[in-house]
Amino acid sequence: MRRPVKNHPPGIDRGGKIADIAGPSEALPADTMNRIIHWLIVAALVLGGTALAQERYSIFVGSEPANVERMLKLAELRDDDVVVDLGSGDGRIVLMAAQMNRRLRGLGVDLDPKLVDEANAAAKAQRVADRVRFVRQNAFDADLREATVIAMWLWPEIQMMLRPKILAEARPGTRVITNLWDLGSWPPDAVDKDGPTVSMWVVPGRAAGNWNWEVTFGERKLAYAVVLEQNFQTIEGVVRVGNRRGIVHAAKLNGEGIAFTIGMTLEGLGYVRHEFTGRIRGDTIEGTARMQREKDERWVELPWRATRSASSAYFAPTGLDAK
Ligand SMILES: C[S@@+](CC[C@H](N)C(=O)[O-])C[C@H]1O[C@@H](n2cnc3c(N)ncnc32)[C@H](O)[C@@H]1O
Numbered sequence: 001m002r003r004p005v006k007n008h009p010p011g012i013d014r015g016g017k018i019a020d021i022a023g024p025s026e027a028l029p030a031d032t033m034n035r036i037i038h039w040l041i042v043a044a045l046v047l048g049g050t051a052l053a054q055e056r057y058s059i060f061v062g063s064e065p066a067n068v069e070r071m072l073k074l075a076e077l078r079d080d081d082v083v084v085d086l087g088s089g090d091g092r093i094v095l096m097a098a099q100m101n102r103r104l105r106g107l108g109v110d111l112d113p114k115l116v117d118e119a120n121a122a123a124k125a126q127r128v129a130d131r132v133r134f135v136r137q138n139a140f141d142a143d144l145r146e147a148t149v150i151a152m153w154l155w156p157e158i159q160m161m162l163r164p165k166i167l168a169e170a171r172p173g174t175r176v177i178t179n180l181w182d183l184g185s186w187p188p189d190a191v192d193k194d195g196p197t198v199s200m201w202v203v204p205g206r207a208a209g210n211w212n213w214e215v216t217f218g219e220r221k222l223a224y225a226v227v228l229e230q231n232f233q234t235i236e237g238v239v240r241v242g243n244r245r246g247i248v249h250a251a252k253l254n255g256e257g258i259a260f261t262i263g264m265t266l267e268g269l270g271y272v273r274h275e276f277t278g279r280i281r282g283d284t285i286e287g288t289a290r291m292q293r294e295k296d297e298r299w300v301e302l303p304w305r306a307t308r309s310a311s312s313a314y315f316a317p318t319g320l321d322a323k
Pocket residue numbers: 055056057058059060061062063085086087088089090091092093109110111112115137138139140152153154179
């Protein structure tokens with residue numbers, strides 16, 4: 001008989017499965033019991049966690065393997081990924097990731113030294129210790145700069161407390177995956193509800209600010225001043241060209257990838273459609289501008305380079321001759 005491990009809810013062993021105990025498990029199929037116990041624990045975590053949640057409060061309940069697989073599938077693992085599990089428990093998320101992709105690297109951090117040892121032993125046994133390691137560390141001290149996938153199943157409040165760290169440290173494009181609990185008002189980019197909810201967010205690039213660029217279109221040199229506002233991955237903006245102002249439409253941010261359209265009447269050109277796509281690198285966006293005069297069906301493709309600045313011509317006086 002396997003003994004339930006200290007610090008684990010009764011009836012659950014370190015693998016997050018039902019321990020071999022007498023009781024209703026003899027009457028119900030193991031699968032059903034696992035599910036019932038899983039949800040009882042989740043309820044206890046939510047009810048108890050709200051009162052107890054703090055950075056150092058810690059309990060281990062392993063994500064069910066099927067849910068780990070669903071989380072990792074949402075992340076669409078790649079060869080060059082570095083998967084970091086904040087609160088890695090027995091290491092199952094990082095270990096499964098290493099089995100799913102034979103090239104990626106992984107790191108798990110956990111406060112519990114026994115779980116860290118157990119996870120490192122499992123990495124050795126599974127012959128992935130050259131790519132995967134586990135360290136005893138507080139999630140709030142983990143270095144997220146190298147991570148490309150961040151996994152979490154912590155108290156909802158702790159996940160929220162980690163949100164600013166993730167947004168400040170993780171590189172744009174990093175995927176964040178969670179089991180069950182979300183990240184408050186940051187809307188997920190993908191959700192799998194085929195079972196307990198698992199969610200995925202893409203860390204957005206920093207797009208907010210004043211962006212300026214020039215484009216030579218036909219004979220004309222056009223100066224654009226765009227002001228972008230950002231709420232997580234949602235962006236909205238306005239534009240000024242000469243003395244005309246317009247709205248930035250269909251704005252999308254995916255990691256450091258940015259795309260939007262502008263349609264406005266420009267002096268001497270008539271109505272001009274614009275499609276911009278590029279990548280944000282610091283205070284520069286580099287990409288492509290596609291433009292089309294309504295009078296002329298031909299699309300012209302031009303290089304696009306925008307720079308971010310403290311001030312913007314968007315705010316310069318307009319005067320009374322607005323067109
Ligand atoms: C619910 S378990 C999840 C384990 C694993 N990620 C999984 O999904 O199977 C939460 C784990 O986070 C650890 N933990 C809690 N707070 C932590 C913190 N501030 N820093 C690091 N680990 C923490 C606990 O020791 C526990 O192993």
